[in-house]
Amino acid sequence: MKYLVTGGAGFIGSHLVDRLVEVGEVVVFDNLSSGKEKFIQHHFGKDNFEFINADLLDKDAVQAAMAGVDMVYHIAANPDIRYGIEYTDVDLKQGTIATYNVLESMRLAGIGKIAFSSSSTIYGEPTEVPVPEDYGPSLPISLYGASKLAGEGLISSFASTFDMQVWIYRFANIIGSRGTHGVIFDFIEKLKKNPAELEILGDGSQSKSYLLVQECVDAMIFGVENADENVNVFNLGCDDWINVSRIAEVLVEELPLDDVKFNYTGGDRGWKGDVPKIVLSAAKINTLGWKAGHNSEEAMRKAVKVSIAEYWNQ
Ligand code: NAD
Numbered sequence: 001m002k003y004l005v006t007g008g009a010g011f012i013g014s015h016l017v018d019r020l021v022e023v024g025e026v027v028v029f030d031n032l033s034s035g036k037e038k039f040i041q042h043h044f045g046k047d048n049f050e051f052i053n054a055d056l057l058d059k060d061a062v063q064a065a066m067a068g069v070d071m072v073y074h075i076a077a078n079p080d081i082r083y084g085i086e087y088t089d090v091d092l093k094q095g096t097i098a099t100y101n102v103l104e105s106m107r108l109a110g111i112g113k114i115a116f117s118s119s120s121t122i123y124g125e126p127t128e129v130p131v132p133e134d135y136g137p138s139l140p141i142s143l144y145g146a147s148k149l150a151g152e153g154l155i156s157s158f159a160s161t162f163d164m165q166v167w168i169y170r171f172a173n174i175i176g177s178r179g180t181h182g183v184i185f186d187f188i189e190k191l192k193k194n195p196a197e198l199e200i201l202g203d204g205s206q207s208k209s210y211l212l213v214q215e216c217v218d219a220m221i222f223g224v225e226n227a228d229e230n231v232n233v234f235n236l237g238c239d240d241w242i243n244v245s246r247i248a249e250v251l252v253e254e255l256p257l258d259d260v261k262f263n264y265t266g267g268d269r270g271w272k273g274d275v276p277k278i279v280l281s282a283a284k285i286n287t288l289g290w291k292a293g294h295n296s297e298e299a300m301r302k303a304v305k306v307s308i309a310e311y312w313n314q
Contacts, residue, residue: 005020006030008029008030015213016075028049036178072106072115077144084142117220118169175210175211177213187248191257198262210300227288248262
């Protein structure tokens, strides 16, 4: 089996690549905008591995990369919801148009399988928590969430119109080694500058569920192997949540640092488009036979330890 992994040099994509090279041929397509060559360098020189440094907005490059591919894992996107506040077309281009380019190139190349990294942000601010996959209407509150929902729509319509089989994964917050953005990374960067104080966006009560990156990748592959509808949609997360203040406490405990003063910016969310509380129902993938091995705080503590090792002394 030959896999094309868009965004394969990124945080989640590179862990997926580590798994897929064990079982098949892998082509990574990444423009290194937020991904890093060092995350995939250990595969350079392998017969079953190829890295294409190119942009998904370059249609010819995407088309060329599809040669001989059996399945696409489309993981590339702008990863940061906050960019959309400043640059209102970034998610349209890196999310929606990039996804269209992938699908159209697949259609032209006759490739029939795609897995997609969507997000809990498609649900907006759901009134039902934990939120199941069939919750509606989906009304995202960020441009990032809008582009994920548009991506899902394009993928499901290509599936119906051109007989593709698709797996759409709505991730909770993914954490762990090689993380380059998100709450742990932000807090470490701030504490490196000033270990006596930590600015916390919002009032600290924002609550979300967290999943280790290796478990996320495990669940994606499990779904592809075990779910056989034409359009398969799964939430990927665990059953509970942790709030931002507790994350700060776990980080301070693990560093360890004493007497860090937490300064809250206030309000119920960190930024416009942030959802104060989101927990995904993982019941559907649990019923299929996959379950997260850690709750949110256990996952957070593991990810914090590994992120300290990776970033604290840099
Ligand atoms: P990441 O930034 O590490 O990975 C994204 C990768 O895509 C990077 O390697 C980047 O260089 C590449 N990329 C971006 N635009 C590109 C383009 N136009 N052409 C080619 N490559 C391009 O982020 P991540 O956290 O690993 O996220 C991976 C996917 O999972 C994204 O689609 C993201 O939206 C989704 N997701 C992540 C989380 C999370 O908690 N990290 C949660 C929900 C969804």
